Amino acid sequence: MDYTKKITYHSNYWYNDGLKRAQIRDTSGAIVSLRRSLQYNRENIAARNLLGLVYYGRGEVAEALVEWIISRNFRQRDNIANEYLRNIQNSNKELGAVNQAVKRYNQCLAYCAQGAEDMAVIQLKRAVSMHPTFLKAYQLLALLYLHSGQYAQARQMLKEARKLDTTNEMTLRYMQELKRMQGRRSRQGGRAEEPGKNEIVEYKRGNDTLIQPRPSTVHRSGGGFFNLLIGMLMGAAIVWFLIAPAVQESKAAQMNKEILDYSERIGSLEAQISAQTRMLDSYRATSADTEAAAQNAASTLDSYENLMNVSDQYDSRGYSEDVMADTLLNVNRDALGGSGQALYDELAGNIFPYACRILYNAAMESYNVANYDAAADNLDKVVRMDEGYEDGNALLHLGLSCRKRGDAEAATRHLGRVVELFPETEQANTARAELEAIAMETNAPASPEGEDSGQEGEDSGQEGENPGDPGQGGENGEDGENPGENQGQNGEGESGENLGQGGEG
Amino acid sequence: MLNYEEELKKFKPSLEVEDIEDAVYQEDLSDMSDLLKQVMDRSGASTRS
Structure with missing residues (x-):
């Protein structure tokens, strides 16, 4: 066999091998096979073009261009390398x-x-x-x-x-x-x-x-529970320090507002109560005035009736002066009119002196026999008719009678009146002594009866001097028409006997 | 286990576009025919000597 043919066969063999490899994208193996093919026959255009293509497929464009240029030098016509080179030249940007x-x-x-x-x-x-x-x-x-x-x-x-x-x-x-x-x-x-x-x-x-971002390392291992705990604590702290005070403040403000409202309501109610109270008081005062007016009217009516009765009794000359005086004493002179008061004054002037004498004598008789109640009643009438009758002796004995029967208050009142109306007199001295005794009895504890009676005897001894005064008064009344003369004579003997008895007691 | 340095040495610079012309000229296009011719020339030379 011709060596040239053998060489060609070998070259083609390796080209085919390279082609198979290139078809399965075994570019490395394809390059080896195609190089070997070209080693057998450098003018294997197909192998060289395929080699260039393989180089181009794995990105080695310059190497591909070298092979294609060499291929074109070996065959300028009917060479696909020309098309490859033209294609590359047309895409300058990609190149x-x-x-x-x-x-x-x-x-x-x-x-x-x-x-x-x-x-x-x-x-x-x-x-x-x-x-x-x-x-x-x-x-x-x-x-x-x-x-x-x-x-x-x-x-x-x-x-x-x-x-x-x-x-x-x-x-x-x-x-x-x-x-x-x-x-x-x-x-x-x-x-x-x-x-x-x-x-x-x-x-x-x-x-x-x-x-991809790097994963965080925060959530590793058991830090999750710890972070949760910290979060809960922070939340609780925020609530305690920020939210709770605000809530409490709002509640306190609301309570204060309610307190103010209630206070205002209480104030208004108190004002209403005060107004109602004032109204009630005014009604009561009006009622009292009305009652007083009614009583005053009744008193006026009674006064006029009594006055008329007394006038009739006086005109009839059939009543004693003390009886008429009792009726006249029931007359309220202030409730009478002008003519009524004039009539009252006329009747009083005619009746009261005689009545005073009668009642005073009766009272002293009662006083001497220790009938202090009757004495006080009669002396009271006398004092009402003539407060200064017998130079205050009637008032003095009224006080003494009240003290004798245990009415210290009335006694104090009457004796004080004696001191007030007749100062620097024996009656006043007697009254002062009696008042001091009453005061001592009021402050001191209960004392034996002998001492009291002894004191009374001394007082009575002092009093014995006083009854002489009425006698003086009687002596003063030489006219004989003065009832005081008789009273003075009567007073000396009887009062002396009484005093002596009082001292012995 | 890869040896980085050794692997790195295996990477050669790639051909750039500007170097294509030189690469074409430096391309060894010898093939088997040339090799046989050399062998035959040497054998012939040795025979004549």
Whole structure:
């Protein structure tokens, strides 16, 4: 066999092999096969064109252009390489982007050699975004992620690389290493193939890079219950210090308002009560006045009747002066009119002197026999007719009679009147002594009867002097018409006897 | 276990567009025919010597 034919056959064989590999996206194997085909026959245009296409498929555009240019040099006509080159030339923008991506890739190699992996990652991300079929960029980026422990990103890059070259040895090896690393992490208790809690997860979606935020470490372990407890305490503190005082203040204000309302109501009610009380008092006063007026009218009527009776009795000359005096004493002079008062005065002037004499004599007789009640009654009438009768002796004996019968109050009143009307007289001295005795009896405890009677005897002795006064009075009344003369004579003997008896008692 | 440095060495710079011309000229286009010719020339040269 001709060697040239054998060479051609071998070249074609490897071309076919390369074509099969290229069809299953085994670009690495295709490149090897096609290179071998070209080693047998450099003018295998099909193999060279396919090689260029394979290079183009894995992002190595410049290498593809080299093969196509060489192919066109070997055959200028009926060569699909011409179409490929024309297509590339017509898309200058894409070629420029590819060229930039290649430049970034080459720059990343320099960064990696200098240890600036971070910069390299950034450049490679940009490169793959500009040239999405750049296999070597994906592989380098995956290596960098594996080196920095970003296994999720590495996996993502290796997935893209495997799409471009399914049997690439480097890609497969990196993926195997990734599995091994994730398996070791799962054995250590961490989650396999999942981003760690402190890892930042980044995803590529088109030209955008999505970064998952780092999970918070606040809610770990048992801090939840502690945080809940703190929250409850803070809420309770807020309620205690902020809300409760406001509520209490509002309640206190409401209570104060109610107290004020009640106070106002009480005040108004008290005012009403006061007004009602005043009205009631006025009604009572009016009623009292009405009753007084009624009584006054009745008294006036009675007074006029008594006055008329006395006038008739006086005109008839059939009644004694003491009887008429009793009736006349029942007349209220102030209730009478002018003519009534004039008639009253006339009758009193005619009747009272005689009546006083009669009643005074009777009273002294009663006094002398210790009938103090009768004496007091008669002397009372005398005093009513003439308070100063016998220079106050009637009033004095009235007081004494009241004291004798135990009416200290009346005695005090009458004796005080004696002192008032007749000062600097014997009657006044006697009255003062009696008043002092009454005062001592009132303040001091009960004393024996002998002493009292002895005191009374002394008093009576003093009194004995006084009855002489009426005698003097009688002496003064030399006309004889004066009833006092008879009274004085009668007074001396009888009163002296009485005094002596009183002293002996 | 990957050796980062060793793996990194496997990555070679990629060809840029500006370097295509030089790459075309530097492309080794020798194939089997050339190799056989060289062998035959050497054998012929050795025979004549």
